[in-house]
Amino acid sequence: MADEGLRPIIIKRVKKPGGGHHGGAWKIAYADFVTAMMAFFLLMWLLGSTTKGNLQGIADYFSTPLKVAMAGGSGSGDATSVIKGGGKDMTRIDGQQKKGEDLTPARNYSLKAAEEELARAEAKRLQVLKDKIEEAIATIPSLQQYQKQLLIDITSEGLRIQIVDEKNRPMFALASAELQPYTKVILHEIAKILNDVPNKVSLSGHTDATPYSSGEKSYSNWELSADRANASRRELVAGGMAETKVLRVVGLSSAVLFDAKNPYNPVNRRISIIVMNKKTEESITKENTEANVADGIEAKQAVDEAVNVSGVVQPGTSQPEQAPQVPLVPATH
Template structure:
C-alpha cells in the first residue's frame, strides 16, 4: 500500500515549471534593456567636445582629430574632419564674385555715358578690388579758380548720378589741386578750393537722387599729386576730382580707395 502511494507521488506532473523559464526570460530582458539604455545615454562632455570640433572645422577648414574617453571606461572615440572649404569663406567668395560683376557692369555703363571725355583724356575710369575710381580733370567741371560746376558739365553729372543711384555702394568724392597758391575771398588756399569742389559734386549728386548718407566729400589741396607740378600738363592732371564707388566687400571696407596708380580694367582713351 505504501509502495503504491510512493509510486503515485513520483508520477505526479508539475504544471508550474514554466514559471521558472518565464522568470529567467524576464530577467534577461530586463538586463538587455539596462544595457541598451546605458549605451544610448548621452555623454554631455563628449557631445560638447564633438560639437566644438565640428564648428572649428567649418570655420578653418583644417583637419582635426578629437579623442574622448568615456568616464565608464569604454572605447575611445576618434572624430576626423577632412579639409574642406569653410562655409563662411565660401559665402564671402560668392558675395565677392557678385560684387565684382556688379561693379564691372557699372564701369561699362559709366564708360558709355562719359565716352567723349574718356576719349579726350579728361576722364579716366578704373575698376580695382576696392571699387571704381573716376578721375575727372577740373577743366571738364569747373572754371578756373571756381568750385561751382559749369553748365556744360551738368548733363554729364546728371547721367552719372542716375547710374550711381541704381547701386547701394558708398561714394567718396575727393578734390585735388596743383601747387599754385590761390588767395581769394572765397578760397584763401587750395584746401578750401579742393574741399568746395568735392562738396559741389556731392551736392549735385544729392539733388539727382543719391542718398546723402552714402556720400562723403574730402578736400586734399595740393597733396597726393599724380603728376609733376613742374609742367603745365602735370599741373592739369593734378587739378582733378576723384569719385570713388567703394566695393561692398568686408575686406575692402576696412581700407580706403587706392590713391596710387590703379590696376586692371582701366578705361583709357
C-alpha cells in the same frame, strides 16, 4: 437445445463519424504553415535589406540585449535600425537617441572665412558696377565724348571714379568751384548708377600745384579743392543719388598728385568718387566713434582733476555732484 433456440439475438451497430476526409482539422495545420512561411520570408527580406553594421547590431542585441541597450552602438538607438529602442530613452517617448559613433563630419565655422566670403561678394558687386559704368560711358552719347576724362579702377578702398581735367576742357571755371555744364551732365549720369549698390560714397577734390592767387593765408588750394568736392556732392544729389550715401567729403589740394612728375599737369585737377568697400567704411565710422569717446573721457578727466583731495573745487569749476555728464556717444554731425 430448446433453450438455445429461445436466446435473443443482439445486434450491435457502430456509428462511424461522418465527414471522413471532408473534415476541417487540416485547415488549422495549413494556416500554421502559411504563418510560418510568412515569418520566414519576412525575416529573409529584413536580413537582405539591412547593412552589415546593423546585422552585427542585431546579433549583439539578441545575444545580450540589455548590454546593447545600455551601451549603445550601431543599431541600438538609430532611427534607421531594424531593432528600435536603445540609447537613453528605452521607451522612445523622446524619440530615437543614437549613442553610437557619429560618422557625420563636423562643420567648422570660421569668422575669418565668413569675412573673406563677404569681401569676395562685395568685390564682385563692385566689379559689376564698374562694368556697368564703363558700358554707360561707351553707349550713352552724352558721356562718349568724355571717355578720356573718366578714369575707373578698383583700389583697396573700393571702386574709384576719377573725373579729370583736360587742357582745353576743365571741369570747373578757372580758380572757382562752379561746375561746367558738361561736368553736371557727367555727374548726373553717374548718380543714377550709384544707387544700384548699398555702399557708401566718399568724394575728394584735387588741384594741381599752381598756388592760388590770393595766397595761403586767405583762400588757398585747400579751400578750393574742398569746395569743388562739395559742389560735386550737391550735383550728384541733384542727379538722383541718395544724400545718405555720402559718408565723407574732403579737399586734398595738391597733396595727392595724379602725375607726380609734373605737378602742374591739368590732369592733377580732378574729382575722385570712391564707392567704398565695407572695410573702408568701417574704418571711417570707427575712427569717428573712437575720437568722440576719447574727447568725452578727456573732458571727464578734466572735471575730475579740477577737484582737489580735500573736495574743494578750483575757481571756475562747478561742484562735483553738479558736474555735467559728458555723453560718450558718436556725434551726429
